[in-house]
Amino acid sequence: MSYDLYVVRPDIPEDFWDYVCDRDHEERSYDQYGRYFNYTYNLGPFFAAYHVRPSTDLDGKTGGECAELIRQALMSIYLQPLHELRSEYNPRNENGELVDWGSVDGAIKWLERVHDYCREHPDYAVRERS
Incomplete structure (x- = not known):
């Protein structure tokens, strides 16, 4: 499962988002309408610890509000030793082994x-729709 986050122009109906929102890491053809992350x-x-969980902290806000929340989170994250963050939050399976999806x-x-x-x-409107 994954978070499906849309940052979309507020006048575009939800049933059109998949058609007009560019996918993150894809060529920008409709970028003026929105983007899907x-x-x-x-x-x-990890997202919850820094108050930027897409489904609870970002959903329903504006792009400007989310940019500020994420900026604050990133400033806090950058102050932490990366090896500690990896140790605490990198996903592991039931045997304690690192998994290949997400880091x-x-x-x-x-x-x-x-x-x-x-x-x-x-x-733009920010909506999580997973």
Whole structure:
């Protein structure tokens, strides 16, 4: 499972989002309408610890509000030793082995991309629809 986060122009109906929102990391063809971001639930505890969990902290806010929340989170994250964050939040299976889907490093990069897009589109609506 994953978080499905849309940052979209507020006048676009929800049933059109999949058609007009560019996917994160894809060529920008409809970028003026919105963007779709996706990340694994495995990093939910990491997002929650920094108050930027897509389904509870970002959903329903504007791009400007989310940009500020994410900026504050990233400032706190950058102050932490990365090896400690990895040790605490990188997902592991029931045997304690690291899993291949999701990582603190990937989550930080994802937050940076969401932040940048939200900052560029402060009046867009942010909705999580997983």
